[in-house]
Amino acid sequence: MNLQRLAWKCTQEVITTLGEPTMQSLEWHMSQSGISMVPEKFDIKRFHAALYELMGDGADIIMELVAKQMAEKLEISADYDKGLIGIERVLRLFEIAEKVKG
Amino acid sequence: MQTTAFDPQVIRRWLTVTLAVALVALNLPLILADGEGRVFFGNWILNATSAGAFALAAVVALRQGKSGLYGKAQAAFALALGLWLAGELLWTYYELGLGIDNPFPSLADAAWLAGYAPAAYYLFRIYRFFGAGQNRLALAVSVATAAFVAYSAIELVLVSADPEGDALSLVVSLLYVAVDGLLIVPAVLVLLRLKSGKLTGVPWFLLSISMLLFAAADLGFAYHSAIGAPENDWVWDPLYNAAYIMMAATLFWHNRFFIYDRDAARKTWQQENR
Numbered sequence: 001m002n003l004q005r006l007a008w009k010c011t012q013e014v015i016t017t018l019g020e021p022t023m024q025s026l027e028w029h030m031s032q033s034g035i036s037m038v039p040e041k042f043d044i045k046r047f048h049a050a051l052y053e054l055m056g057d058g059a060d061i062i063m064e065l066v067a068k069q070m071a072e073k074l075e076i077s078a079d080y081d082k083g084l085i086g087i088e089r090v091l092r093l094f095e096i097a098e099k100v101k102g
Numbered sequence: 103m104q105t106t107a108f109d110p111q112v113i114r115r116w117l118t119v120t121l122a123v124a125l126v127a128l129n130l131p132l133i134l135a136d137g138e139g140r141v142f143f144g145n146w147i148l149n150a151t152s153a154g155a156f157a158l159a160a161v162v163a164l165r166q167g168k169s170g171l172y173g174k175a176q177a178a179f180a181l182a183l184g185l186w187l188a189g190e191l192l193w194t195y196y197e198l199g200l201g202i203d204n205p206f207p208s209l210a211d212a213a214w215l216a217g218y219a220p221a222a223y224y225l226f227r228i229y230r231f232f233g234a235g236q237n238r239l240a241l242a243v244s245v246a247t248a249a250f251v252a253y254s255a256i257e258l259v260l261v262s263a264d265p266e267g268d269a270l271s272l273v274v275s276l277l278y279v280a281v282d283g284l285l286i287v288p289a290v291l292v293l294l295r296l297k298s299g300k301l302t303g304v305p306w307f308l309l310s311i312s313m314l315l316f317a318a319a320d321l322g323f324a325y326h327s328a329i330g331a332p333e334n335d336w337v338w339d340p341l342y343n344a345a346y347i348m349m350a351a352t353l354f355w356h357n358r359f360f361i362y363d364r365d366a367a368r369k370t371w372q373q374e375n376r
Contacts, residue, residue, distance in 0.1 A: 016170065017170050017171055017231075018170050018171050018172055018231075019166055019167065019169050019170030019171060019172040019173045020167060020169050020170065021165065021166055021167060021172075021360075021361040021362045022166070022170065022172050022360045022361065022362075023170075023362075024362030025359065025360050025361055025362040027362075028362055028367055029301070029359075032108075052299075053299070053300055054299055054300050054301040054302070055299040055301060055302045056296065056297070056298025056299030056302055056303060057232075057295065057296060057298055057299070058232045058296060058299060058302055059299070061231070061232050061233075061234055061235075064234070064235070065234075
């Protein structure tokens with residue numbers, strides 16, 4: 001599974017924990033902001049920017065949960081994220097995974 | 103582009119005006135009336151505002167379903183508002199039906215007090231998810247609230263007109279002060295931590311303020327009961343009304359923006375692609 005698809009999958013899993021109707025509603029708000037929720041076109045940075053506009057600091061919490069899920073699936077140890085918050089943790093995981101692949 | 107029906111800024115402006123009108127219109131009869139008229143309006147306006155909040159909570163809980171954070175949290179909030187509505191109706195029955203002036207404590211208090219547990223559960227669930235990792239802030243607010251609750255409890259005992267005469271009244275008043283702490287902690291945390299965001303700022307702000315108003319009214323009522331001045335208890339009714347109206351506004355917002363509505367989405371899509 002490529003990283004973009006993994007980020008999409010983990011994002012779906014996290015926002016589903018809010019409840020199915022709320023997940024669908026968030027996806028609708030995202031589409032209204034021009035954010036694609038299709039795995040092939042999913043851009044986590046654009047998603048986070050749109051989510052921050054909608055949910056403020058709540059967006060960082062969601063990104064941290066996404067990062068936690070991604071780290072588990074990529075089997076990256078928990079101390080990768082020291083001093084990082086929200087989307088920074090997800091982007092750090094992308095860097096680490098790219099390095100491992102390269 | 104969003105249509106006005108789903109534009110948070112448009113709905114926020116509309117909600118602000120509606121809230122202001124509702125707060126004035128629903129509290130004015132209570133302030134202007136006196137004697138029996140005030141008792142009548144006080145009871146029925148509170149019944150109406152709490153019933154409105156409960157009706158919206160029931161709609162939200164049913165539409166939200168059982169799944170996820172909001173599923174369980176909204177069901178708990180609906181239960182809390184149902185118990186508080188039962189408390190309001192019981193109070194009206196005692197006061198207007200049986201003609202008991204200031205029926206405190208009574209079965210109404212059992213219903214009200216029972217409502218605090220699901221209300222606190224609702225607030226804590228929201229905060230635990232969105233306020234994760236804020237342990238120091240949570241500890242500071244908890245300690246400050248515990249100190250405030252302890253101070254209020256001591257003050258109640260000290261000002262109590264006849265502590266040996268009606269111990270049950272004092273015990274129930276102290277119970278209110280204690281359970282208010284359960285609302286104050288998450289309400290302050292949500293207010294401090296989660297005030298931003300086009301979708302989340304408005305409901306979380308209104309929810310926190312409503313819970314704080316509820317706690318303030320409880321403390322005021324308990325204080326008046328303790329000093330033996332029940333004739334002034336009505337002054338806390340506008341705060342309870344304001345709290346219920348704000349809870350209803352929070353639920354309206356959740357229903358509009360956090361629960362997917364296929365028909366509304368289809369209508370929006372059709373308007374945008376006409």
